[in-house]
Amino acid sequence: MTQQEGKKEKISRQPMPEQAPEVRRRNFDEVPLGLSPEAAMKEAQRCLQCKKPGCIAGCPVSVDIPGFIKLIEEGEFTKATRKIWERNALPAVCGRVCPQESQCEGVCIVGKKGEPVAIGNLERFAADYERKHGKGELPPKAKPTGKKIAVVGSGPSGLTVAGDLILKGHDVTVFEAFHRPGGVLVYGIPEFRLPKEIVFQEVNFMERLGVRLECNAVVGRTVSLDELFEEGYDAVFLGVGAGLPRFLDIPGENLIGIFSANEYLTRSNLMKAYRYPEYDTPIIKGKNVITLGAGNVAMDAARTALRLGADVSRIVYRRSRQEVPARAAEVHHAEQEGVEFHFLTAPTKFIGDEKGRVVGMEGLKMDLGEPDASGRRRPVPVKGSEFRLECDLVIIAVGAGANPLLTQSTEGLQLNKWGYIIAEPETGKTSKKGVWAGGDIVTGSATVILAMGAGRVAADSIHKYLTWGW
Amino acid sequence: MFKIVRREEMAEGTVILNEIDAPLIAKKAKPGQFVILKANETGERIPLTMADTDTQKGTITVIYMVVGKSTAIFKSLKVGDGYMDIIGPLGKPTHLEKVGNVVCVGGGTGVAVLHPITRALKEVGNHVTCIIGARNKELLILEDQMKAASHELIVCTDDGSYGRKGFVTEALKDVLDNNDIQLAVAIGPVPMMKFVSKLTKEYNVKTIVSLNPIMVDGTGMCGGCRVSIGGKTQFACVDGPEFDGHQVDYDELMQRLQAYAEQEKQCYADHQCRMNP
Numbered sequence: 001m002t003q004q005e006g007k008k009e010k011i012s013r014q015p016m017p018e019q020a021p022e023v024r025r026r027n028f029d030e031v032p033l034g035l036s037p038e039a040a041m042k043e044a045q046r047c048l049q050c051k052k053p054g055c056i057a058g059c060p061v062s063v064d065i066p067g068f069i070k071l072i073e074e075g076e077f078t079k080a081t082r083k084i085w086e087r088n089a090l091p092a093v094c095g096r097v098c099p100q101e102s103q104c105e106g107v108c109i110v111g112k113k114g115e116p117v118a119i120g121n122l123e124r125f126a127a128d129y130e131r132k133h134g135k136g137e138l139p140p141k142a143k144p145t146g147k148k149i150a151v152v153g154s155g156p157s158g159l160t161v162a163g164d165l166i167l168k169g170h171d172v173t174v175f176e177a178f179h180r181p182g183g184v185l186v187y188g189i190p191e192f193r194l195p196k197e198i199v200f201q202e203v204n205f206m207e208r209l210g211v212r213l214e215c216n217a218v219v220g221r222t223v224s225l226d227e228l229f230e231e232g233y234d235a236v237f238l239g240v241g242a243g244l245p246r247f248l249d250i251p252g253e254n255l256i257g258i259f260s261a262n263e264y265l266t267r268s269n270l271m272k273a274y275r276y277p278e279y280d281t282p283i284i285k286g287k288n289v290i291t292l293g294a295g296n297v298a299m300d301a302a303r304t305a306l307r308l309g310a311d312v313s314r315i316v317y318r319r320s321r322q323e324v325p326a327r328a329a330e331v332h333h334a335e336q337e338g339v340e341f342h343f344l345t346a347p348t349k350f351i352g353d354e355k356g357r358v359v360g361m362e363g364l365k366m367d368l369g370e371p372d373a374s375g376r377r378r379p380v381p382v383k384g385s386e387f388r389l390e391c392d393l394v395i396i397a398v399g400a401g402a403n404p405l406l407t408q409s410t411e412g413l414q415l416n417k418w419g420y421i422i423a424e425p426e427t428g429k430t431s432k433k434g435v436w437a438g439g440d441i442v443t444g445s446a447t448v449i450l451a452m453g454a455g456r457v458a459a460d461s462i463h464k465y466l467t468w469g470w
Numbered sequence: 471m472f473k474i475v476r477r478e479e480m481a482e483g484t485v486i487l488n489e490i491d492a493p494l495i496a497k498k499a500k501p502g503q504f505v506i507l508k509a510n511e512t513g514e515r516i517p518l519t520m521a522d523t524d525t526q527k528g529t530i531t532v533i534y535m536v537v538g539k540s541t542a543i544f545k546s547l548k549v550g551d552g553y554m555d556i557i558g559p560l561g562k563p564t565h566l567e568k569v570g571n572v573v574c575v576g577g578g579t580g581v582a583v584l585h586p587i588t589r590a591l592k593e594v595g596n597h598v599t600c601i602i603g604a605r606n607k608e609l610l611i612l613e614d615q616m617k618a619a620s621h622e623l624i625v626c627t628d629d630g631s632y633g634r635k636g637f638v639t640e641a642l643k644d645v646l647d648n649n650d651i652q653l654a655v656a657i658g659p660v661p662m663m664k665f666v667s668k669l670t671k672e673y674n675v676k677t678i679v680s681l682n683p684i685m686v687d688g689t690g691m692c693g694g695c696r697v698s699i700g701g702k703t704q705f706a707c708v709d710g711p712e713f714d715g716h717q718v719d720y721d722e723l724m725q726r727l728q729a730y731a732e733q734e735k736q737c738y739a740d741h742q743c744r745m746n747p
Contacts, residue, residue, distance in 0.1 A: 177689055179508055179515075179555035216557045218689060222494050243691040247703065254696060254703065254722055256729045263692035271515070271686065277740070279512045280540060281686075282733040356725030405689050405708060 013115035014043040025306045025337040028191040028274055032096075032121075037077070040125040044073035046110055047117045054107040055119060060453030061160075063087045065104055065119055072122055081130040084123060085139060089163030089206070090156065090452065092131060092198045093185060095124025098449045099327050131201060138209055142169035147466040150175060150233040152219045152406065155183020156448045157439030158239035159203065160455030161462070162211045168463050172210070173233075175217040180270065183241055184440075185448065187270040188262075190300050192307070196269070220406035225413075225435070235434050235462045238421060239455065242440035243403035247396060248292070252350030257284050257358040261297045261397035268304050286393025289313045290361055292347060293397035294323075295445075299330040301395040302339045313339050314389070318346035318366050318379040344368070346379060348386075350394065362388045400445050407441075420444060428458030436462055471552040472507075475529055481609040485535050485579055486545050487521070493528030495558040501586035502564030502680065502712055505530065506688040508555040509547065514540045517685045519711065520559070521582035521612075530558070533582035533611070538734045539741040560688045561711045564678070568595040569652040573645050573675075574620065575638050575666050576602045577658025581612050583680055584657045589619035591655070597621055599649070601641045603658075607632035639665050646673045653678070656715060660724050667715035677715035681706045683726060698722050 017033040018024075024031050035043065047069040055065040063084055071080035084091045100106070100120035108116035147170045151158045154176040162172045180186055182199040207213055219225060219240075228236055245260030247253055264283070267273040271281035289305040291298050294317035305313045315334070317324065320343045324331060335341070344366040351360040365385035368377035402419035414422045414431035421430055421437040428436040438454030440446060464470065476489035495505060504519040522531040536545050547553070564587045572591050576584035581602045592598045600620035604610040605628045617623045624641045625633030634641055638658075645651065646669070654677040656666040663679040670677045683695040683706050690708035697706050698719035704710065 177557065178687070179557075216555050217494075218557050218560070221559060221689075222498060222557065243689075245691065245693040247693065247696075249703070254698060254726065256726060260693040263686060263694045266686055266692055272512075276733070277737055280514045280737065282730045282737075284729070355728070356722070403690055 011042060011046050013046070013118055014039040014121075016118070016121050021336040021338070024192065025303075026309075028307055030195060031192055031333060034128055035118075035121050035125045037075075037125075037129070040072055040122060041075060043118050043122060044069045047073070048109060050109055054109065055104040058104045058107040059087075060103065060449045061087050061456050063104075063123070068126060069117070069119070069122055072126060077126055077129045078134055080126040081134070082139065084126060087456075088123075088452070089160050090202050091123050092127035092202060093156070093194060094449055094452070095120050095122075095127055096194050097189060097447075099447060101328060103449070131198070136208075138205075139167060141167050141209065144171070145169045145466065147171065147234045148173070148232055149462060149466075150228045150236045151239065152225075152236065153177075153183055153239035153241060153439075154181035154203070154213065155239055155241050155439065155451065156185060157451035157455035157458075158183070158237065159206065160452045161237045161239065161438075161459045163206055163209070164456065164459035165462065166206065166209045166211050170463075170466065173212040173214060174206075175219050175223075176213065176215045177218040178270065179215050181213055181215060183239075187266045188297065188300070190265065190269055190304050191274070192303070193300065218405070220409045225406070225410045225432075229434065234466055235436065237428075237455075237458055237462065238406065238430070238435065238437040238441060239439045239451070240403065240406050240441050242400040242445045244401040244419075245396070246399045246401055248347065248398065250347060250349050252352060252358070253396075255350050255352040255358040256356050257286065257392055258350060258394045259284070259396065261291075261293070261301045261395050262400065264301055264395045265297070265304065268308070274304070274308060283308065284393050285309045286391070287311045288391045289393045289395070290389060290391045291315050291395045291397055293317065293399070294319075294331075294341075295325045295397060295399070296327060296330055297445075298395075298397035299326045299334045299339075301397050303334055303337055305393065305395070306337055306339065310393070314342055315339055316342045316345050316347065316361075316363070316389075318344065319376065320344055320368060323368075323376050344379070346381070351388075358391060358394055360388050360390050361394060362386065400440075402441060402444075418444070426457065427461035428454060429461060434465075471554060472556045473552040474547055474549050475527075477547075477549050480533075480611045481535075481604075483536075484609070485533060485611055486541075487531060487533045488544070488547070489522075489524075489529050489531045490553065490556065491528060492530045492556055492558075495556065496523045496525050496528050496530050499523045499530060499559040500563035501566070501590040503559035503561045504688075504711060505532065505556050505558030505560065506685065507532070507544070507553045509540070509543050510554050513543060513554070515555075515686055515688070516540050516544075517560070517682070517688055517707070519561075519583040519680060521585055523586070533579060535579045539737045542738065542741055542745075557688065560707060562709070564590065564712060566590050566594050570596065571599070571649055571651045572596040572653045572655065573599045573601065573642065573649075573651050575642055575654065575656040575658070575662075576600070576616070577638055577662040578604060578609070579611070580658030580662070580680075581616060584655065585612055585615055585619055587655060587657075588616065592619060592621065596653075599645055600624070601626065601638050601645065603627065603638035603641075605629065637665075638662065639669055642666060642669060646670070646675065651675050654715070655679075660720055660727065663715060663718075664720035667718070667720075671716050678712050679715040679718060680711045681713060681718065681723060682711070683723060684729060
């Protein structure tokens with residue numbers, strides 16, 4: 001026992017091997033390459049197996065973290081994945097995109113005196129190992145209940161609801177507007193952060209469990225929500241996402257070469273424009289690129305631009321580095337790859353050439369004043385600080401609002417003043433009987449894992465309703 | 471897969487009609503609405519306004535001109551082949567109201583889009599005059615259908631090879647001079663819609679146009695199809711595709727339609743090279 005403890009004190013956090021910045025800035029392969037089994041087992045030894053694990057509470061879906069880490073330490077990789085599956089249907093995704101530093105790893109005791117246990121890397125390791133070497137065994141399902149659930153949207157919250165309820169014996173159909181499932185996991189997050197093959201395999205896992213997937217189904221157009229009930233569904237979950245791009249409403253915004261981040265990333269990720277002309281959808285490959293905004297989406301856009309051949313890729317953000325909303329890891333990767341950061345800077349207008357193509361951006365420097373409604377310090381323009389930046393591609397990544405396509409065409413669904421669906425936090429219930437909602441369409445743009453947490457809450461509530469009637 | 475059940479070639483093979491099995495869309499589709507089609511794994515998503523729907527057969531009909539690689543691929547699809555992905559019905563349906571005398575103006579493949587709208591306007595009780603135009607006789611489409619859909623049909627060709635010689639705007643001017651018109655609908659190439667709107671403005675006639683910007687998703691999540699209407703940005707896929715013709719910034723739309731002109735040309739040339747080695 002004492003020798004074991006001694007060992008734990010000596011092992012430092014196993015580094016995640018990564019593609020070198022100069023290489024990876026021009027390819028779409030994953031940046032982190034994954035821990036080897038040896039490194040994973042070594043990292044797993046660092047876990048103290050706390051009696052009162054804070055990490056579990058730090059996880060929005062309460063994965064039994066010490067539990068799965070112990071199994072990795074023992075070399076029982078498949079069992080480790082099954083342990084994660086008890087609470088998380090998409091470990092290969094979460095291990096890659098969760099902000100662990102502000103969740104599980106942020107409260108890890110080991111992190112108080114050194115580096116926290118690399119929980120995210122271990123989760124990813126287990127999921128990847130199972131995908132590559134697993135026998136493809138499926139978890140057991142409960143007896144059929146005869147109840148039918150319609151899940152609208154195949155993003156993280158919808159997939160979580162589907163995965164949970166299929167195991168409880170219900171009949172589940174997922175409706176997806178796009179031609180491929182995954183939602184933001186396929187259209188928003190680039191290949192180099194989350195390979196699409198992984199998402200499709202996770203979805204395929206659900207289909208093997210019995211979930212029916214209907215792509216090219218726009219609920220609110222092809223079929224209405226009320227019609228789903230008429231068709232015999234007993235409950236409906238809405239996980240349609242935020243999906244309404246925000247623009248700045250400044251002069252020149254409709255010039256050629258100015259994109260919402262949604263369009264730029266959808267072209268590159270979902271339509272695979274990064275492989276043009278092998279894939280037919282084109283994209284504008286700017287040499288001198290400006291991305292407005294500093295969230296995770298902005299980092300994805302700026303890094304994609306480099307991979308598409310930009311000589312210069314800049315982030316222009318109206319607040320300072322302290323207020324940057326993106327994960328520190330994403331900012332770090334972006335800087336390593338050569339993305340330039342311009343803080344306290346905001347655009348006032350875009351300049352175009354005679355063919356209507358953007359050639360420049362004018363702006364002002366900012367100072368930070370008193371906090372605004374969001375609690376962040378408000379940017380205040382500095383008089384006389386006008387400047388101009390040359391650019392041939394601008395990506396606007398300043399957030400997304402609630403897409404009204406479904407909400408406007410559905411009666412009885414209460415929305416807040418910004419168009420988001422009002423749902424009870426403890427259950428996900430909306431004002432419409434038999435309808436639950438979760439993810440970005442309720443909270444506004446947030447994270448994959450929070451959407452999954454909301455999906456978990458709603459699935460539990462739906463199951464209760466279908467079983468007991470409330 | 472969405473199977474093609476009927477296929478026709480028009481205008482010397484430059485314009486193709488596909489009647490496609492899509493019962494869910496056919497059930498819901500109203501005049502003026504469109505679909506987004508994707509032929510295969512690597513294909514683009516392309517919007518096409520429906521030229522017709524048949525709820526009995528469960529089919530929708532699209533009519534398109536071959537202008538590049540994607541439409542060339544569509545043309546190569548035979549009866550029994552299909553489109554991998556189609557979504558719809560998208561967009562706001564045409565506002566249909568009995569207002570009195572209506573003139574519908576269609577140019578090129580815009581006539582296909584105009585057809586269901588013209589028919590519907592006639593069905594709600596309007597007196598409908600229809601003007602269709604093309605560069606020459608061979609490129610005219612749907613003459614019989616437009617005759618049936620309206621009370622009076624005027625056909626124009628630029629070169630005079632059929633019907634009245636001249637542009638549709640010239641025929642329109644005659645109609646406006648000699649009738650009290652309550653509503654004009656114009657669908658066709660952007661310059662045509664621009665000049666029709668300019669003309670109807672002089673007569674103070676409310677005008678609806680159907681815009682055709684480049685689109686990707688068609689559900690309002692990307693903003694690629696944004697157009698300026700009365701100085702405000704709107705999304706053609708969810709706020710349109712029909713708008714007040716006198717409020718549209720046509721020049722901006724024409725510019726934005728050129729966003730990928732170089733790639734389109736190169737792609738189409740490579741495709742034709744591959745098809746005809």
